[in-house]
Amino acid sequence: MTTFPTAQAVRSTPEGLLWEPSERWVRGRKGEVTVVDSRHPVLVWEPGVPVPLYAFPRAEVREELLRPAKNPPTGTHTGSQTFYDVEVDGELLENAAWTFPAADLADHIAFEWFRRVGRGLDHWYEEEEEIFIHPRDPHKRVDAIPSSRHLVVEIDGTVVAATRRPVLLFETGLPTRYYVPRDDVRLDLLEPTGHHTGCPYKGIAEYWSWRGEADVPPNLVWSYPDPLPAVGAVQGLLAFYNEAVDITLDGERVERPVTHFTRTLAEQVRS
Template identity: 35%
Template sequence: MSRPDPHPADQDTGATGVHMRNAMGQLLQKLRYEPTAKRIRATLGGRTVLDTTRAMLVWEPRRVVPTYAVPDDDILAGISPRASTTATEDSSAGIMLPDLSKTPVFDPRTPFDVRTTQGEPIELRVAGTDAVASGFRPHDPGLAGYVILAFADFDSWFEEDDEIISHPHDPYGRIDVRGTSRHVQLMLDGHMLADTTRARMLFETNLPARYYLPMEDVVAPLVPSSTTSMCSYKGHATWYSAVLGDRTVEDIVWQYKLPLSDAAEVKDYAAFLDERLDLIIDGEQQERPVTPWS
């Protein structure tokens, strides 16, 4: 199955319209920020170390998910300079998302200290404890007086009174779940893994559509894995390996047993990494998507 060119605006077609994904890909190369009306709090070392209604969502160049920047005045911990442990990134670093960008991008697994903008590394310390978190003062007038914070270094984060995980939500990203009666089959090397006409399709901004299947329609035996993962929008995932004869395909299936509200409709359904499998829809084999999990 052929796919449309992900960058049609790069072709001389005479079109005057803008392909949104192409426009978003171009913006990835810039430092972006957006104020949020949410009250943002974070804890470190068992204490609340920031409480603000003036937070900014910040995407450094080539980063695909945001983090928070907060005013110095709203940080309730000591701030001091910190030596940077990672040099400013080079143009070949990152992972490819060809549907979004022609250059590598940084997903949430990229270390916080990989920099794509100029600024000063700092650290937060909680008095009387060993708790420390990394931060960064960008040298950009639009973020003057703000500190970008390493989300993963903190114990917990809250938007208003609700705890969030993994990273802040992108106000320009979303999840939709739709039931579908399309005939969905998943195969590998001639072995059928799943076969259903009762899938739920999960659409997430800038990612391929995922097919979540009733467990009853999974044909291959599944073995629980020790692997876990989390998604800011969907929650904590449990992973499984699939048994195909005398072969075990590691960490190929995941499931949200207690999903967050955005993904409530896929509770207990199973999704397969079709980057590594053959996905067949209504008898037509699909091209394998290219993602960080390929």
């Protein structure tokens, strides 16, 4: 769980939720219909969940688009009290919104993001910037810093990348990621896959897989062709999952980290 800098900034509820007000202007849309338009959102952290979600004052939600949920779930979202289906232009998003029983949050409505579990709105914005996957945590840092360190990346003993001009990306809670200029990568050993993912801190990534016969997971390499401004230094550069490749930095082998990606990558190899 994120460590907060001041106890005064974050408040808690009897259910174990942590929350704090945000000054960001947040909007959520389904197609061209704005469902949420809030200048007074709150960020909420559920117990055991590393990323926050937003809850919004009822007055800043189009409640006429909400319907009492026909099949409300159980055991999801700590302390959730009432679930709503969201109906927009004839399309029903089941259990896409809910309320919390905590007194401090009783007049707020939270929403699922991007159909993560089969429901949710299509687009979310903070100010004029689209946000992907989940809200950004204000207590988390992501820094992309150019370097002159000597970086070598190997897959199954084959050097795939070697550079003295990497960009190191430091992200709270994750291992350092090493981004390599394309001219320093053996692109002939990689195959684009058409796979894409989104990150609220970096943008939309495209992926490559290893062409060789080594027993490695697919989509092992990624790049941000149009990253968010805060990490613009990684634009077009390629990064590799440290969890599944061998990286040497200034002559020293970097230990493969164990992260929440480790199990997923291993399962992809077995499949």
